[in-house]
Amino acid sequence: MEQLLAVWVESLALEQPDGSTLRDTLALLDSLDALCPFSEGVRLGLYALPLRGPSRFFGGDEAVMRLVRECVLDVVGTEPKLGVAEGLFCAELAAQRELVVPLGSSEAFRRAQPLEVLGRKDLTTTCQRLGLHTVGAFADLDPARVGERFNRHALYLHRVARGELSEMEGQRDLRLARRLAQLRGEEEFFEEQQGFFGQRGAGDDRADAAAHRVRRRLGAEAVVVASLRGGRGPEDRATLVPWGSPQANVRDLAPWPGQLAAPSPATTLAHPVPLQLRDAANRPVVLNTRGTLSAEPAAVIFSSPLRREIIWHAGPWPLVERWWSRHRRRAHLQMVLASGEALLVVAESSRWWLVGIYD
Amino acid sequence: MFAFSPPRPSLSPELLAHVRPVSLAKSRTVPLGEPWRSFVPGGALRRGSTVVVEAPVGLGGLSLALSLLSEASALGHWAAVVGVDDPGVVAMVELGVDLRRVLFVPRPRGAWAESAADLLDGVDLLLVRPPSRAAHGAARRLMDRVRERGTVLIALSEPRAPWPLPADLFFRVTQAEWVASSRLDARYLTVHVSGRGEAARGAEHVVVVPNRRGRAEAN
Numbered sequence: 001m002e003q004l005l006a007v008w009v010e011s012l013a014l015e016q017p018d019g020s021t022l023r024d025t026l027a028l029l030d031s032l033d034a035l036c037p038f039s040e041g042v043r044l045g046l047y048a049l050p051l052r053g054p055s056r057f058f059g060g061d062e063a064v065m066r067l068v069r070e071c072v073l074d075v076v077g078t079e080p081k082l083g084v085a086e087g088l089f090c091a092e093l094a095a096q097r098e099l100v101v102p103l104g105s106s107e108a109f110r111r112a113q114p115l116e117v118l119g120r121k122d123l124t125t126t127c128q129r130l131g132l133h134t135v136g137a138f139a140d141l142d143p144a145r146v147g148e149r150f151n152r153h154a155l156y157l158h159r160v161a162r163g164e165l166s167e168m169e170g171q172r173d174l175r176l177a178r179r180l181a182q183l184r185g186e187e188e189f190f191e192e193q194q195g196f197f198g199q200r201g202a203g204d205d206r207a208d209a210a211a212h213r214v215r216r217r218l219g220a221e222a223v224v225v226a227s228l229r230g231g232r233g234p235e236d237r238a239t240l241v242p243w244g245s246p247q248a249n250v251r252d253l254a255p256w257p258g259q260l261a262a263p264s265p266a267t268t269l270a271h272p273v274p275l276q277l278r279d280a281a282n283r284p285v286v287l288n289t290r291g292t293l294s295a296e297p298a299a300v301i302f303s304s305p306l307r308r309e310i311i312w313h314a315g316p317w318p319l320v321e322r323w324w325s326r327h328r329r330r331a332h333l334q335m336v337l338a339s340g341e342a343l344l345v346v347a348e349s350s351r352w353w354l355v356g357i358y359d
Numbered sequence: 360m361f362a363f364s365p366p367r368p369s370l371s372p373e374l375l376a377h378v379r380p381v382s383l384a385k386s387r388t389v390p391l392g393e394p395w396r397s398f399v400p401g402g403a404l405r406r407g408s409t410v411v412v413e414a415p416v417g418l419g420g421l422s423l424a425l426s427l428l429s430e431a432s433a434l435g436h437w438a439a440v441v442g443v444d445d446p447g448v449v450a451m452v453e454l455g456v457d458l459r460r461v462l463f464v465p466r467p468r469g470a471w472a473e474s475a476a477d478l479l480d481g482v483d484l485l486l487v488r489p490p491s492r493a494a495h496g497a498a499r500r501l502m503d504r505v506r507e508r509g510t511v512l513i514a515l516s517e518p519r520a521p522w523p524l525p526a527d528l529f530f531r532v533t534q535a536e537w538v539a540s541s542r543l544d545a546r547y548l549t550v551h552v553s554g555r556g557e558a559a560r561g562a563e564h565v566v567v568v569p570n571r572r573g574r575a576e577a578n
Contacts, residue, residue, distance in 0.1 A: 203435070203436075203437055203460075203483075204437075204460075206437070206480060206481045206482075207437045207460070207462060207481040207482060208481070209480070209481055210439070210462070210477060210478045210479075210480055210481020210482060211462050211478075211481065213477035213478070213481075214462075214464055214474050214477045214478060217470060217473060217474060217477060218464070218467060218468070218470060218474060222464055222466070222467070222474075223462055223463065223464055224462075224463045224464075224465060225458070225459075225461070225462065225463065226446065226448040226451075226458045226461065226463060227448075227458055227459075228448065228449065228452060228458070234447060234448075234449040234450070237448070237449050238446075238447075238448035238449060239448075240446075240448065240463065240465075243462060261542065262453045262569070262571065262572050262573035263450065263453060263543065263545075263546075263569035263570070263571070263572070263573040264447055264449040264450040264453055264573055265447045265450060266421040266422045266425060266446075266447040266450045266451075267421060267443075267445050267446070267447050268445055268446070268447040268448065268449065268450070269445045270445055312537075312539055314539065314541055314542045314543065315542075334539075334542060334543050336537050336539065336543070339417065340417065340418055340535050340536070340537075341416075341417030341418070342417075342537055342543055342546070356447065357417060358417075358419075358422070358543065358546070358569075359416070359417045359418070359419065359420065359421045359422065
């Protein structure tokens with residue numbers, strides 16, 4: 001991966017209402033461009049340029065850093081913090097600590113960082129309870145475990161931690177280039193930024209505005225969007241994340257071994273409801289170690305007075321999965337009740353759970 | 360300022376159904392997929408109309424209502440689903456809904472009608488399941504706004520908590536029967552379709568929702 005010189009200019013990080021921040025940013029970028037044509041404004045206060053070309057031209061990394069420092073002092077009048085590392089995520093961290101991470105050492109540098117650099121408090125706290133304190137320790141977790149324990153955003157951070165992604169969501173201000181172009185008075189047509197839902201149209205903007213209105217009324221988590229990922233049962237495959245979360249539109253529709261066939265239940269419970277299965281003699285039905293039922297289920301009991309007769313069932317279809325390194329035995333069972341309702345239930349650790357309703 | 364401002368003209372409901380702001384000028388209907396297309400006048404959902412889907416609990420009402428979204432969604436229209444607390448996302452994909460253009464408000468708490476109204480300008484189809492019996496006034500206001508904005512409202516209700524006002528289209532599930540082999544294969548729904556205008560006479564149809572692939576199809 002390419003070595004980047006990250007330039008952190010504290011005085012430009014907070015935008016002033018008089019427009020001076022944007023004007024200074026523009027002036028700085030124009031000057032940096034004279035040193036390296038690939039300089040870019042990552043967001044206000046953070047600028048980056050690839051180091052290799054300028055270093056060869058100006059006679060070494062030190063020479064480039066000296067020139068950049070002088071350039072920032074000239075244009076903005078403040079001292080920048082500089083850092084060199086591979087990938088934008090590491091380069092910004094290097095700049096904060098004013099370090100030059102030699103080529104090939106960025107992996108070790110990233111892994112040695114404290115978990116706080118990922119910017120998620122809950123993840124940091126939980127991982128620390130598990131004895132994981134560094135980005136490297138978090139990166140070594142099985143992605144499947146991370147996905148089960150946390151949400152999709154954590155999976156994204158996990159990819160950053162593993163070095164599969166070289167920059168982090170939120171590091172880059174996607175509107176900055178456009179705002180700078182507007183300030184320059186360039187009439188050039190800027191391609192509409194690839195948004196949350198891919199190619200954008202007027203309809204998408206209207207939908208965004210509508211989602212904003214509901215969020216203002218009900219709170220940030222009120223509007224959710226859905227996507228599918230790999231998994232066996234419909235309860236595993238659905239991903240519902242608050243509207244506006246990063247990476248919510250990634251779909252993973254690869255065939256999954258042992259996937260429960262269509263049709264899927266129109267209601268899939270995010271929080272499965274415990275229930276009991278009873279045989280004709282009213283004894284509990286359990287899933288035994290061979291993955292079969294101890295008896296034919298005749299009734300389902302949701303809570304003590306609520307009992308429904310089962311007129312048909314199919315399964316169990318066993319699933320053996322790893323869950324936090326412990327073997328986990330689960331099995332799906334479909335059933336139709338005398339009332340005509342059809343349910344999807346799951347047996348897990350000798351208990352039964354309602355996961356879906358075909359309503 | 361003007362000494363007086365003229366009052367906004369009040370338009371007749373018939374006229375309201377046909378006028379809409381210029382900026383929102385668009386087709387007067389939202390496409391409807393099979394098998395429903397052949398059961399409704401014009402073979403599509405009229406913008407500004409209210410569709411009520413009524414089914415006893417657990418007997419296919421949600422699947423039916425979601426299947427009404429699929430064609431439009433696949434063709435690029437936005438939809439919102441309000442008050443369906445645990446949407447079966449996989450089932451929606453099987454029905455043909457494009458999740459990239461669906462907003463969910465699973466738990467609007469007491470504000471289902473307000474949330475629905477908030478979403479009206481942003482989506483072409485709005486599926487709502489009121490948490491309990493919808494109040495007459497709230498339903499009236501929502502339907503009026505739907506008519507103004509040219510959205511299609513799909514209200515999902517139960518016989519014991521019916522939608523309080525007559526709908527432009529009314530789908531009533533009267534019977535549901537599962538066909539199963541080694542697993543659940545298909546559900547045959549008997550649906551009575553009625554409504555206003557051409558649909559007033561009403562007719563009963565048997566449809567398969569879902570079939571073995573999770574889709575809706577004619578019997």
